[in-house]
Amino acid sequence: MACLRSKKGSPVLRGAESSVHVGRFAVVEADRETDDPQPRRVRGGAPMITESESGARNVRRPALTFKVRRRGLSPKRQAEFDQWILDWSIPMEGPLLDWAEVFPRLDGDPRDPARGVVLDIGFGHGESTIQMAHAQPELDVIGVEVHDPGVVTVLDAIVNDPLPHVRVMHGDTIPFLDRIPPSSLRIIRIYFPDPWKKQRQHHRRLVRSDVVTALVDRLEPGGELHLATDIADYAELMEQVCDAEPRLTGGIIPRPESRPLTRFEQRGLDEGRPPTDLVYHRII
Numbered sequence: 001m002a003c004l005r006s007k008k009g010s011p012v013l014r015g016a017e018s019s020v021h022v023g024r025f026a027v028v029e030a031d032r033e034t035d036d037p038q039p040r041r042v043r044g045g046a047p048m049i050t051e052s053e054s055g056a057r058n059v060r061r062p063a064l065t066f067k068v069r070r071r072g073l074s075p076k077r078q079a080e081f082d083q084w085i086l087d088w089s090i091p092m093e094g095p096l097l098d099w100a101e102v103f104p105r106l107d108g109d110p111r112d113p114a115r116g117v118v119l120d121i122g123f124g125h126g127e128s129t130i131q132m133a134h135a136q137p138e139l140d141v142i143g144v145e146v147h148d149p150g151v152v153t154v155l156d157a158i159v160n161d162p163l164p165h166v167r168v169m170h171g172d173t174i175p176f177l178d179r180i181p182p183s184s185l186r187i188i189r190i191y192f193p194d195p196w197k198k199q200r201q202h203h204r205r206l207v208r209s210d211v212v213t214a215l216v217d218r219l220e221p222g223g224e225l226h227l228a229t230d231i232a233d234y235a236e237l238m239e240q241v242c243d244a245e246p247r248l249t250g251g252i253i254p255r256p257e258s259r260p261l262t263r264f265e266q267r268g269l270d271e272g273r274p275p276t277d278l279v280y281h282r283i284i
């Protein structure tokens with residue numbers, strides 16, 4: 001395994017870890033929680049960062065940040081999924097994306113390069129993705145989610161609401177980052193990432209320094225990283241990780257009314273866990 005040093009002095013692994021993909025474009029790596037064979041595990045430890053062809057960094061992690069579930073769709077829904085995913089999704093693997101190609105204007109005119117692109121990571125059932133896309137038609141949106149029921153809900157909204165400025169990536173965000181050009185995202189949203197509450201599961205948390213480094217590489221200068229969680233120690237971790245990233249400034253904010261209430265957030269409120277929102281901006 002080739003081992004280099006990143007800018008911050010963290011170990012840089014090249015070609016060492018196989019990416020974990022899910023969905024129609026990738027291979028599922030199994031997890032003990034699903035009764036499947038045991039994957040390799042890395043507990044906490046040093047960030048694993050590689051440089052992608054674009055120069056932006058990416059993360060190689062053997063641990064999944066989501067739970068593998070196998071809830072099927074009805075035959076009718078599956079047929080819709082199979083059609084819509086071809087029409088409205090972005091494959092996980094491929095060359096660097098060009099927003100003008102991903103979001104062509106329906107009238108054939110060139111896309112306005114001033115339009116911002118939002119990356120909405122782990123949209124769950126898609127409530128906030130859909131509502132915010134309606135509220136902000138001036139922003140193009142890429143929603144990323146692993147689980148089929150939420151993916152088909154957002155695809156349905158793209159087709160039938162319609163929301164022509166929204167696309168879906170069905171799979172794991174981490175390897176998909178390789179396709180996102182540096183400094184090209186206006187907003188990154190991570191709302192209520194899987195909490196992985198037990199200490200021994202913390203290495204699965206999505207918000208950690210190597211992931212944040214890779215995300216900030218892809219934020220425009222001035223771009224926004226908006227995080228929300230109802231897990232107190234995860235909020236502390238988010239704050240620590242973002243405060244330690246020299247290109248970010250920001251912190252905890254009052255819950256913004258613009259962020260829709262989802263069933264995940266409602267469940268937390270019902271169980272006595274109010275949310276914490278954090279907003280950071282890329283300053284350099």
Ligand SMILES: C[S@@+](CC[C@H](N)C(=O)[O-])C[C@H]1O[C@@H](n2cnc3c(N)ncnc32)[C@H](O)[C@@H]1O
Nearest residue numbers: 065066122123124145172173191192194262264
């Ligand atoms: C607790 S849910 C929250 C959903 C939604 N953001 C909300 O606020 O209602 C977290 C979601 O993140 C997804 N997720 C976790 N890791 C992911 C990853 N690496 N790529 C894409 N989705 C991921 C999970 O599948 C899950 O649906």
